[in-house]
Amino acid sequence: QKMGQINSEEVYITPPNCTNIDTLMKRYYLPVMYSIIFIVGLVGNIISIMIYVFKMRPWKSSSIIMLNLAISDLLYVLSLPSFIYYYINQDSWTMGEFMCKLSRFVFHFNLYGSILFLTCLSIFRFIVVVHPLRVAQVQKRKWGILACVIVWVITAAELTPTLLMVNLIDVNHTMQCLDFASNHRETVWWYGLFLTILGYLIPLVIVCACYCRIVQALGKGPHVQSACRVKARKLIVVILLVFILCYLPFHILRILRVDTRRPGVDCVTMRRVHAAYIITRPITGLNTFFNLGLYTLAGDQFQQAFLSLFKSQQRFFMHAINVEVIE
Secondary structure, eight states: OTTOSSOGGGSOOOOTTSOOHHHHIIIIIHHHHHHHHHHHHHHHHHHHHHHHHHTSOSOOHHHHHHHHHHHHHHHHHHHHHHHHHHHHTTSOOOSHHHHHHHHHHHHHHHHHHHHHHHHHHHHHHHHHHHOGGGHHHHTSHHHHHHHHHHHHHHHHHHHTTHHHHOOEEEETTEEEEOOGGGSOHHHHHHHHHHHIIIIIIHHHHHHHHHHHHHHHHHTSSSOTTOHHHHHHHHHHHHHHHIIIIIIHHHHHHHHHHHHTTSTTOOHHHHHHHHHHHHHHHHHHHTHHHHHHHHHHHSOTTHHHHHHHHHHHHHHHHHHHHHHHHHO
16 A cells, blocks of 8 residues: 555544544644744744844854754744644645655654754753853854754654655545554554654753753852853753653653554543644644743843844834935
8 A cells, every 4th residue: 555554444433422532633723723833933933043143143052053943943833834734624635645744754853853952952051050161162163063963863863764654544535644653553652662762751861960960050159149040040941841841741642642542442542542642742842932932041142132133123114214205
């Protein structure tokens, strides 16, 4: 079967006495949430990229990491219109198999790319706070570039198998672009566990270890309440919130989603778990909102550059208006 590596019988058809809550969630919840993320993420990340490219020179290592994080988020939000149309169109995919694979790949690429970028930012911040004598060294651009190249390569390598696992499938003469966890259960179970451990749990342990040391370091010395240390604490809180609120529910529910698709699980349980899993998918995309807040907490005068960008735009428009009035 060319369009899919699973049989259409594996796609559960709701019997009359079973809930269809997951179908309703896909039709109404996902389009609304993805639309909000698309609008805010598109505007916010374009502005952030403009600031880093035009207003933040010379770049430091943290600036380069943040720029790449914004690019990753922008690629993600650009993939959302296809899913918005897909779910509004009642799970009918009309853009072909290549776009199906690419859209699902970009979703996971943003997820695990963002996790690694935040992990790199945590490591760099750990070095700056705990080993202040190495600040000048770690802020060099070459380390930021090297870290970003490693993140892009690792993320692409660990997610390449999704291009083989995500498929179109014909269900009642309707082509469906199945989510990763809805494909062949035996295959995605082991690969999903691999992604959870390598792509999420290991970075989470690294982030927690870095920030335990950072908290200890920030609590020492005579300037505990200094503006720099307060900002560093806020950065800690934001990154940990992203890891726990955005990423943890998704990974737990994805494992449960795959597990409840095994034979013998009753329909209601499977559908409710699927509905809960659907809720967590846009929540992972809310990391783009948190990331927009991170840019102001990561230092490098982002706030000043943001205000400078809009002041220059205001001067441009005022000049254009004055010229038009004179003419």
